[in-house]
Amino acid sequence: MAFTDLIWFARLEVIVFLGGLAAIIAYRLVTGQINTSFLLCTKEKDGRHELSPARVQMFLFTLWTAMSYLMQVVDSIQGATPPEGVVLPDIPLKTLAMLGGSHAIYLGSKAYLMMFKTIAKGE
Amino acid sequence: MLLLLQAAQNAPPDIVSQTWLTWTAGWVSLGFLGLFGVLILYYVLIGKIDLSGLISEPGGDASMSRFQLLIFTFVIAACLFLIVASAKPQPAFPTIIPQGILILLGISSSSYLVSKGIQAGSKQGLGAAAGPQVTVKGSSSNTTPGGATIQFQAAVVGLTDESVTWAIDPPAGAGSIDANGLYTPPPAAGAAAPAKVVVKAISKEDVSVSDTETISLL
Numbered sequence: 258m259a260f261t262d263l264i265w266f267a268r269l270e271v272i273v274f275l276g277g278l279a280a281i282i283a284y285r286l287v288t289g290q291i292n293t294s295f296l297l298c299t300k301e302k303d304g305r306h307e308l309s310p311a312r313v314q315m316f317l318f319t320l321w322t323a324m325s326y327l328m329q330v331v332d333s334i335q336g337a338t339p340p341e342g343v344v345l346p347d348i349p350l351k352t353l354a355m356l357g358g359s360h361a362i363y364l365g366s367k368a369y370l371m372m373f374k375t376i377a378k379g380e
Numbered sequence: 381m382l383l384l385l386q387a388a389q390n391a392p393p394d395i396v397s398q399t400w401l402t403w404t405a406g407w408v409s410l411g412f413l414g415l416f417g418v419l420i421l422y423y424v425l426i427g428k429i430d431l432s433g434l435i436s437e438p439g440g441d442a443s444m445s446r447f448q449l450l451i452f453t454f455v456i457a458a459c460l461f462l463i464v465a466s467a468k469p470q471p472a473f474p475t476i477i478p479q480g481i482l483i484l485l486g487i488s489s490s491s492y493l494v495s496k497g498i499q500a501g502s503k504q505g506l507g508a509a510a511g512p513q514v515t516v517k518g519s520s521s522n523t524t525p526g527g528a529t530i531q532f533q534a535a536v537v538g539l540t541d542e543s544v545t546w547a548i549d550p551p552a553g554a555g556s557i558d559a560n561g562l563y564t565p566p567p568a569a570g571a572a573a574p575a576k577v578v579v580k581a582i583s584k585e586d587v588s589v590s591d592t593e594t595i596s597l598l
Contacts, residue, residue, distance in 0.1 A: 263403075263406045263407065263410060264471065266410055266414075267410055268465055270410065270413060270414045270417060271461050271465075272461075273417070273421075274417035274420075274421065275454075275457060275458060275461060277421050278420075278421065278424070279454055279458075281421070281424055281425065281431075282431065282434070282450070282454075285431060285432075290431075290432060291431050291432055291433075291434050291435065292432055292433055292434075292435070292436045292440070292442055293435065293442045293447075294440070294441060294442055294517070295441040295442060296435070296441075296442035296443075296444060296447060297444075298441070300441065305593075305594040306441075306521070312444050315444055315448065316444065316447070316448075319447070319448040319451055319452070320451070322452075322484070323451050323452060323455040326455060326459065326484075327455055327458065327459060330459040330462055330463065331462070333463075334462060334463070334466045344463075344474055344475075344476070344478075345459065345460065345463050345474045345476075345477060345478055345481060346478070347478035347479070347480040347481070348478070348480030348481060348483070348484055349480070350480070352480075353480060353483050353484060353487070356484065356487055357487055360487055360491040363444065363445075363491070364491060364494050364495060364498065367495060367498050368498050371498055371499070
């Protein structure tokens with residue numbers, strides 16, 4: 258067998274492993290076999306779970322950033338004028354700034370809630 | 381795997397045809413990695429590698445930091461593979477990893493670490509390391525008077541005795557809960573039921589350790 262077979266098999270292995278793992282995780286996330294309970298909620302002092310805007314915005318930004326980058330990579334591969342050499346497309350600074358802001362809101366919200374709960378319980 | 385892909389493609393054909401050792405090493409490496417990958421997938425499928433808590437916090441709720449780290453890891457891995465495999469005229473690694481990607485992964489990972497740090501500052505987020513803790517979780521967050529029962533589970537960490545005592549608030553007119561955590565809503569035809577019922581699990585070993593969950597009676 259030639260080296261082209263080796264390359265073909267290496268490609269196949271990566272596709273099967275990455276694709277298989279992603280498919281299993283996606284299926285289990287959707288069916289609830291991987292715990293996603295209260296992903297978008299925070300737990301209040303009295304035990305109630307309430308929808309958290311900080312978590313919702315981070316969820317949306319995460320999906321949007323991931324999908325837009327994936328599309329950018331696909332475009333760069335299939336584009337009419339592919340870039341010279343082997344290049345991973347860069348992520349626009351504005352996207353990074355927005356993602357950073359999203360994380361800051363989420364972490365700030367989490368820190369505030371943790372402090373608030375601790376003080377409220379007198380611990 | 382990707383390095384192997386690149387090395388195999390870069391090897392000059394005239395030399396490669398005579399170098400059986402290179403060819404053998406390539407296939408052995410590929411076979412080993414392939415078997416390893418298949419074994420991991422098989423263990424995941426049969427449940428020997430448990431993924432149920434992949435994005436969960438110690439308290440049992442899902443973690444947004446873990447979720448976004450999972451998404452970005454898969455997307456960056458898939459993008460890297462696409463770029464390497466589609467490089468012309470032969471598969472090759474990118475010569476430069478753009479700063480934006482490093483910053484993205486940096487934001488994602490540092491956010492996860494800061495999130496863990498915030499949790500470490502709170503007894504609620506640490507599990508056993510922060511001392512005894514009870515965490516309550518119900519099979520549903522709402523029911524109706526005369527409607528379906530709700531099964532509650534209490535996870536006890538940091539204590540030898542993992543049994544709990546169940547209680548509800550208000551104690552009268554809000555249904556009942558048995559010793560196994562099975563909540564039964566009040567009958568539909570009875571007195572007016574409260575809109576919210578608080579279910580509480582109290583550790584039998586240390587009564588100061590408890591947790592609550594609120595359900596709605598719609």
